[in-house]
Amino acid sequence: MTDLPPDGPTAGNGTASGAAARRRGRPPRAESADTRDRILTAAREEFSERGYEKTSVRGVAKAAGVDPALVHHYFGTKEQVFEAAITQSFAPAVEAPKAIEEGPLDGAGERLVRFFLGVWENPATRTPLLAIVRSAVTNETAAAVFRRIIATQVLRRIAGRLDLPDAELRAELAAAQLVGTAMLRYVIKVEPLASADPELIVARLAPVVQGHLTGP
Numbered sequence: 001m002t003d004l005p006p007d008g009p010t011a012g013n014g015t016a017s018g019a020a021a022r023r024r025g026r027p028p029r030a031e032s033a034d035t036r037d038r039i040l041t042a043a044r045e046e047f048s049e050r051g052y053e054k055t056s057v058r059g060v061a062k063a064a065g066v067d068p069a070l071v072h073h074y075f076g077t078k079e080q081v082f083e084a085a086i087t088q089s090f091a092p093a094v095e096a097p098k099a100i101e102e103g104p105l106d107g108a109g110e111r112l113v114r115f116f117l118g119v120w121e122n123p124a125t126r127t128p129l130l131a132i133v134r135s136a137v138t139n140e141t142a143a144a145v146f147r148r149i150i151a152t153q154v155l156r157r158i159a160g161r162l163d164l165p166d167a168e169l170r171a172e173l174a175a176a177q178l179v180g181t182a183m184l185r186y187v188i189k190v191e192p193l194a195s196a197d198p199e200l201i202v203a204r205l206a207p208v209v210q211g212h213l214t215g216p
Contacts, residue, residue: 100162120186
């Protein structure tokens, strides 16, 4: 009987079986990261264009070029997809507490206003923020996710820096002043606020925010 060569049918079948097993198993780590990033990018675009109500997991999957099961695998429900998408989009704004942490409290109002306006004035960071706000004001589920991120990643950090009995209320009032300004200037675009010079806004808004943070 003729011996089979090392690269004969047995070796070939082993290679094919290994490849099949890899295909059936988890994708390589680099491929997983790429797929996850594509899904997140597609989700941000879908939520931005359609809002929370009209965006679906199937639509996100189609935009990302993947099966809907993969969206569920990486993120779970539509609400969890939204949270992952806006957490990444909201990342620049999460740095807001640093404006208070990096200096004396008596100048925190101006630093916070400058930081906030800087994020909104930059088109690269403004566009995803607009998508978040629009979804939050039209859908309670989206609003709940947005509130949770704001509360845990921004307001509590600001309140912790103030070290006052009503610190949480002060932080929320300061945030309300800033978010209200953003709504009128960037979302509703009410004039003359929409086209006002940012330095004028800082001059008018900083003392008010400072009063919320450290005033009597």
